[in-house]
Amino acid sequence: MMKCREVSTLVSTGDVETAPLGRRMRVWLHIAMCRHCRRFRRQLEQLRQRARAAADEAAAAMPADLPERVLRQLPRE
Ligand SMILES: [Zn+2]
Numbered sequence: 001m002m003k004c005r006e007v008s009t010l011v012s013t014g015d016v017e018t019a020p021l022g023r024r025m026r027v028w029l030h031i032a033m034c035r036h037c038r039r040f041r042r043q044l045e046q047l048r049q050r051a052r053a054a055a056d057e058a059a060a061a062m063p064a065d066l067p068e069r070v071l072r073q074l075p076r077e
Pocket residue numbers: 003004005007030034035036037
């Protein structure tokens with residue numbers, strides 16, 4: 001069985017998505033059997049959702065011409 005540290009690293013970096021099938025299966029098997037990693041994964045997902053919502057909110061509040069205004073402030077090359 002994989003160690004919690006290994007599983008949490010793979011899950012938090014997102015590397016689990018691109019890991020070879022056998023490795024991914026071992027991660028999911030570990031998560032199925034380990035409540036600590038299940039909780040960690042759930043909390044991470046909630047954190048990602050909140051970060052996404054905050055970014056969407058910030059984007060919605062940003063004036064439409066802001067990128068253009070920022071670009072105008074940059075020194076010319
Ligand atoms: Zn674990």
